[in-house]
Amino acid sequence: MWNRIKLFLLNNGTLLFTILIFVVGYFICGRIYPAMQKPQVFFNLFINNASLLLLAIGMTFVVISNGIDLSVASMLALTTVASAALLKANVNPYVIMPLMLVMGISFGAFQGFIIQRLKVEAFVVTLMGSFFCRGMAYIISLTSVTITDPVYKSLGLQKVLIPGFGKTYVYLYSVVAIIVFLAAIYIAKYTRFGRTMYAIGNNEQSARLMGLPVERTRILVYAFSGFCSSLGGIAFSLALLSGYGQYAPTMEMDAIASVVMGGTLLTGGVGNVIGTLFGVLINGTIVSVLQFNGTLSSWWTRIGVGVLTLLFIGIQMLFQLGGKKKAS
Amino acid sequence: MKKSNLFDKFRHSRLFWPLMALTILLIFDAFYAPSFFKIGVLNGHLYGNLIDVLNDGAPLAIVAIGMTLVIATGGVDLSVGAVIAISAAMGAVLINPALGNQLITNDILTADRTNTPLGLIVLADIAAGTLCGLWNGLLVSRVRIQPMVATLILMVAGRGIAQLITNGQIMTIYYTPYFWFGNGFILGLPVSIYIVALVFVIAWLLVRKTSIGLFIESVGINSRSTHYSGISEKNVKLFAYTFCGFCGSIAGLILSSYVHSCDANNIGLAYELDAILSVVIGGTLMAGGRFSMASSILGAMIIWTFTLTMYTIGIPANTLLAAKAVLVMVVILLYSDQVRGLINRLGTKKGGSNVESN
Numbered sequence: 001m002w003n004r005i006k007l008f009l010l011n012n013g014t015l016l017f018t019i020l021i022f023v024v025g026y027f028i029c030g031r032i033y034p035a036m037q038k039p040q041v042f043f044n045l046f047i048n049n050a051s052l053l054l055l056a057i058g059m060t061f062v063v064i065s066n067g068i069d070l071s072v073a074s075m076l077a078l079t080t081v082a083s084a085a086l087l088k089a090n091v092n093p094y095v096i097m098p099l100m101l102v103m104g105i106s107f108g109a110f111q112g113f114i115i116q117r118l119k120v121e122a123f124v125v126t127l128m129g130s131f132f133c134r135g136m137a138y139i140i141s142l143t144s145v146t147i148t149d150p151v152y153k154s155l156g157l158q159k160v161l162i163p164g165f166g167k168t169y170v171y172l173y174s175v176v177a178i179i180v181f182l183a184a185i186y187i188a189k190y191t192r193f194g195r196t197m198y199a200i201g202n203n204e205q206s207a208r209l210m211g212l213p214v215e216r217t218r219i220l221v222y223a224f225s226g227f228c229s230s231l232g233g234i235a236f237s238l239a240l241l242s243g244y245g246q247y248a249p250t251m252e253m254d255a256i257a258s259v260v261m262g263g264t265l266l267t268g269g270v271g272n273v274i275g276t277l278f279g280v281l282i283n284g285t286i287v288s289v290l291q292f293n294g295t296l297s298s299w300w301t302r303i304g305v306g307v308l309t310l311l312f313i314g315i316q317m318l319f320q321l322g323g324k325k326k327a328s
Numbered sequence: 329m330k331k332s333n334l335f336d337k338f339r340h341s342r343l344f345w346p347l348m349a350l351t352i353l354l355i356f357d358a359f360y361a362p363s364f365f366k367i368g369v370l371n372g373h374l375y376g377n378l379i380d381v382l383n384d385g386a387p388l389a390i391v392a393i394g395m396t397l398v399i400a401t402g403g404v405d406l407s408v409g410a411v412i413a414i415s416a417a418m419g420a421v422l423i424n425p426a427l428g429n430q431l432i433t434n435d436i437l438t439a440d441r442t443n444t445p446l447g448l449i450v451l452a453d454i455a456a457g458t459l460c461g462l463w464n465g466l467l468v469s470r471v472r473i474q475p476m477v478a479t480l481i482l483m484v485a486g487r488g489i490a491q492l493i494t495n496g497q498i499m500t501i502y503y504t505p506y507f508w509f510g511n512g513f514i515l516g517l518p519v520s521i522y523i524v525a526l527v528f529v530i531a532w533l534l535v536r537k538t539s540i541g542l543f544i545e546s547v548g549i550n551s552r553s554t555h556y557s558g559i560s561e562k563n564v565k566l567f568a569y570t571f572c573g574f575c576g577s578i579a580g581l582i583l584s585s586y587v588h589s590c591d592a593n594n595i596g597l598a599y600e601l602d603a604i605l606s607v608v609i610g611g612t613l614m615a616g617g618r619f620s621m622a623s624s625i626l627g628a629m630i631i632w633t634f635t636l637t638m639y640t641i642g643i644p645a646n647t648l649l650a651a652k653a654v655l656v657m658v659v660i661l662l663y664s665d666q667v668r669g670l671i672n673r674l675g676t677k678k679g680g681s682n683v684e685s686n
Contacts, residue, residue: 068476124660131652131656139650303489
């Protein structure tokens with residue numbers, strides 16, 4: 001029995017540690033700023049970080065399959081601008097949203113194709129993709145475009161009450177993010193696609209030798225990331241009711257940091273989506289603490305995220321060392 | 329198509345592809361923006377777009393030299409932009425006495441004088457950047473964190489640190505001698521070009537005249553076998569990252585001197601990306617191994633030639649990003665073995681007719 005618990009701890013150690021840090025951190029913050037104990041403040045994390053969560057979910061998949069996608073934040077910005085511009089041209093909003101998703105998916109798949117077929121570094125391809133998307137966003141509009149469409153407005157302000165918490169609410173797009181999150185857990189754990197993804201991340205060659213569809217899976221992973229980023233873009237444009245090429249300037253880095261904090265190894269093959277959620281929540285908690293404090297300047301967010309990332313990497317390495325000792 | 333021996337040799341040289349790209353760009357300029365080649369003399373200084381390419385591209389070229397070494401060891405340094413900001417912030421703070429929260433009148437701030445001697449400022453700049461590089465190097469070589477994550481930490485935190493140094497202010501510099509690095513002229517040419525040359529010579533002497541270059545390539549090709557052949561692969565990596573930090577600090581010095589200010593949020597923004605692009609355009613593989621610093625400098629020049637060309641023909645700065653992305657993607661695809669194989673196959677079939685690369 002004890003051995004079993006030990007094994008479970010070793011396998012899920014980083015994840016448990018992330019959750020622990022979040023809970024303890026949030027508890028301490030709650031003691032310092034009593035307002036943070038309100039359930040609404042907690043659920044605000046989901047409202048404020050819905051887009052980041054969506055991007056981070058896509059990023060988790062990419063990172064697990066031993067890649068990286070730097071184009072997510074730019075794709076988000078491009079989606080906001082494109083949808084705002086299309087709305088201005090009086091296109092039906094229910095046409096625009098699927099269109100945006102198709103754009104994200106096809107762009108992601110295209111990147112995946114170049115990475116997989118033409119054997120160019122994922123880092124370079126997605127970096128170029130990021131430049132390309134931002135540039136396209138600026139080509140569409142150099143300035144911020146406001147959204148006045150009633151459908152977008154009502155969707156963006158649609159509150160969903162949390163059962164059991166009285167008046168506490170989240171917005172509709174947070175619910176969408178949560179649904180994608182649950183779907184991602186299912187996909188990663190229980191589908192053939194998800195398991196292939198882990199296999200590729202661990203060792204591409206052996207995955208290929210096992211007869212797994214490496215090429216298709218990798219392209220699909222990038223397509224999924226593109227889907228998540230354009231969905232994040234829709235959520236973002238619903239939240240802010242405008243589109244602008246400069247939105248989310250470094251969100252890809254926030255997403256990567258959240259993924260790392262969630263216990264996913266950047267070398268691929270190890271990690272899960274649940275950890276990513278807590279990575280995002282930790283990120284959001286730091287930001288809300290700064291807001292509650294009011295005197296701390298915004299740069300402490302960056303330093304805080306950097307230090308935490310370092311901390312989590314240290315913990316991961318400890319667990320890895322522990323696992324190796326166990327194996328030998 | 330005549331293929332002399334010399335041409336063949338040149339074609340397989342590292343400089344061939346970057347030079348080709350640069351030539352194509354310049355030919356494009358010759359047709360669409362003939363004014364690009366105009367070089368005039370004003371107050372004894374040369375000026376013109378080509379000089380601008382050299383001057384504006386200088387910080388990038390310096391960063392690219394450091395980045396080449398890091399990439400050659402099989403790593404990558406994402407923190408150079410943050411290092412630039414830290415080093416620039418260091419310089420700006422030492423000049424302006426705006427430390428802490430004490431009340432300082434506008435007269436003191438805008439006076440053309442400095443709080444610290446210039447030599448000390450430069451030293452502090454370089455020390456700050458080199459320290460950042462050392463930190464990266466320690467994380468990568470001693471703690472064994474993957475390079476991308478290790479430098480990501482400083483990339484995220486670095487700008488925060490720079491803002492901490494400047495207390496969140498955009499610091500304007502009014503001290504004239506400091507401007508010399510970015511705006512001065514020696515023999516009619518901008519000082520920054522000489523600084524690039526100096527850094528390049530230092531790097532070249534270090535790398536090619538000692539065995540360090542060989543060690544770096546060997547670490548990039550196979551770090552474990554390097555370790556087993558008795559080379560301290562840790563110290564080689566430590567050196568590469570530290571040197572990259574050093575290069576970043578010099579770029580920060582030039583940039584802050586060029587714009588007469590330090591905005592910790594925006595100075596050197598996306599330089600890490602441009603530096604990586606320069607290296608990739610220069611033909612050094614991201615996987616590590618053989619490298620060429622000269623072709624990385626050429627890569628930086630290509631990026632700036634392209635940028636200034638786009639400005640010249642009147643494309644808005646922001647939309648430039650998309651064009652840049654397409655350019656670099658084409659260049660990188662030309663480098664990829666798959667596409668090259670395709671071109672070679674088509675070339676032998678059709679006897680070297682022009683081939684579209686996708």
